[in-house]
Structure formats: C-alpha cells, structure tokens
Amino acid sequence: EIVMTQSPATLSVSPGERATLSCRASQSVSSNLAWYQQKPGQAPRLLIYGASTRATGIPARFSGSGSGTEFTLTISSLQSEDFAVYYCQQYNNWPPENTFGQGTKLEIK
Amino acid sequence: EVQLVESGGGLVKPGGSLRLSCAASGFTFSSYSMNWVRQAPGKGLEWVSSISSSSSYIYYADSVKGRFTISRDNAKNSLYLQMNSLRAEDTAVYYCARDPGDYDPPYWGQGTLVTVSS
Numbered sequence: 001e002i003v004m005t006q007s008p009a010t011l012s013v014s015p016g017e018r019a020t021l022s023c024r025a026s027q028s029v030s031s032n033l034a035w036y037q038q039k040p041g042q043a044p045r046l047l048i049y050g051a052s053t054r055a056t057g058i059p060a061r062f063s064g065s066g067s068g069t070e071f072t073l074t075i076s077s078l079q080s081e082d083f084a085v086y087y088c089q090q091y092n093n094w095p096p097e098n099t100f101g102q103g104t105k106l107e108i109k
Numbered sequence: 110e111v112q113l114v115e116s117g118g119g120l121v122k123p124g125g126s127l128r129l130s131c132a133a134s135g136f137t138f139s140s141y142s143m144n145w146v147r148q149a150p151g152k153g154l155e156w157v158s159s160i161s162s163s164s165s166y167i168y169y170a171d172s173v174k175g176r177f178t179i180s181r182d183n184a185k186n187s188l189y190l191q192m193n194s195l196r197a198e199d200t201a202v203y204y205c206a207r208d209p210g211d212y213d214p215p216y217w218g219q220g221t222l223v224t225v226s227s
Contacts, residue, residue: 032209034209034214034215043202043204043217043218043219043220044154044204044217046214046215046216046217049209049214049215050209050214053214055214087153087154089154089215091208091209091215094142094159094208095144095156095159095166095168096144096156096159097156097168097170098156099156100153100154100155100156101153102153103153103154
C-alpha cells in the first residue's frame with residue numbers, strides 16, 4: 001500500500017513570501033497526484049492535478065512539480081487568502097486506500 | 110459544469126442507520142469510478158469507499174467494512190452510501206468524489222454532515 005507523507009506539518013510564512021510544501025509517496029505514483037486547499041468549514045478545493053496542471057480558476061501563483069515519489073506545491077507570493085490547510089492525494093493506485101497526505105497547515109508568520 | 114451534490118446527512122443515534130446520496134451532473138456518470146471520502150471534526154481526509162463505473166469493483170476502508178455499503182444507479186446519475194451500525198467515530202463530513210479521467214481532474218461535492226450521538 002502507498003503511504004503519502006507531507007512536510008512540514010505546519011509552515012509559518014509571511015504574506016508576500018514564497019511557500020514550498022512537500023509530499024512524498026512511499027512508491028511511485030507517476031504524475032497522478034493532486035493538491036487541495038481547505039479552509040475551515042469548507043470542502044477541499046482542487047488546486048493542482050496531474051502533479052503540475054492548475055485546475056480551472058486557480059491563480060498562477062500556485063504551481064506544482066515533481067513525479068514518481070517526490071512532489072512540491074509552491075505558492076510564489078502568499079496572499080492573505082492562501083493561509084489554509086493543504087493536502088496531497090495520489091490517484092495512481094485504485095482503490096485509493098491511504099490516498100491522502102496528513103496535511104500541511106500554512107499559517108501567517 | 111460538473112456538479113456533485115450530497116444529501117442525507119443528519120443526527121443519528123449509535124447503532125442507527127443512514128443513507129447518503131450524491132446526485133451527479135455535467136459529465137457522463139456511467140464512465141467514472143466514484144468514491145466516498147470523510148473528514149472527522151478537526152481531522153484529515155479519510156477515504157471510505159470506491160465503486161467502479163459499472164459496479165463491478167467495490168472497495169471499503171477497514172474502518173467501515175461490513176457496516177457500510179456503496180452503490181450507484183447509472184440511470185439516475187446517483188451514488189449512494191448505506192451506513193449501518195453507526196458509531197460515534199463515524200461522525201464526519203462525507204464527501205462524494207469523482208475519479209479523474211485521463212485528461213480531466215477529480216471533482217468533489219460540498220459534503221454532508223453525519224453526526225452520531227445519543
């Protein structure tokens with residue numbers, strides 16, 4: 001079974017700075033990886049799929065990279081609305097057991 | 110526009126039952142595998158169950174196996190989750206989620222809250 005590990009658990013960054021979030025898979029998931037943003041009381045919002053394709057309506061400051069087992073979500077210049085919890089999800093294996101990372105909380109420094 | 114709308118959540122006593130529904134629109138429902146994902150209060154995302162496009166393959170998380178049943182009606186563009194023998198630890202927001210296609214993304218609904226409490 002695949003295990004998805006996100007780091008760090010919490011990331012403190014100042015508005016306007018760059019944030020880099022990591023997601024590691026215990027075995028290759030090719031490019032079958034998505035990133036989600038979740039704010040309190042809201043459903044997860046898809047940011048990136050296929051490891052690097054931005055979903056419709058997602059600002060260009062969000063970018064995804066990586067393949068195989070190592071993935072990165074970069075937010076180039078943090079806006080106030082970007083402070084949230086971010087999850088990665090692999091969809092290379094089906095059914096998607098252990099499909100999600102544990103999340104990274106991005107907080108204001 | 111792809112839409113997934115969950116319904117059927119609510120307050121239920123331990124040991125009780127509930128049936129969740131997910132109404133799909135904006136895509137060819139019968140061509141995609143579907144999933145239920147849940148999120149307990151203050152916790153991360155947990156996969157619950159998956160069903161293939163023609164219902165040939167069905168899988169459950171160990172935490173719900175033997176208690177929950179996933180099903181779908183492709184004629185009605187609907188996904189279901191029958192939840193029996195509910196426990197306090199099943200309290201969560203339940204999301205309906207569509208698998209990605211070869212070139213299109215995954216989609217999620219807005220969720221429905223299930224609260225198991227006496």
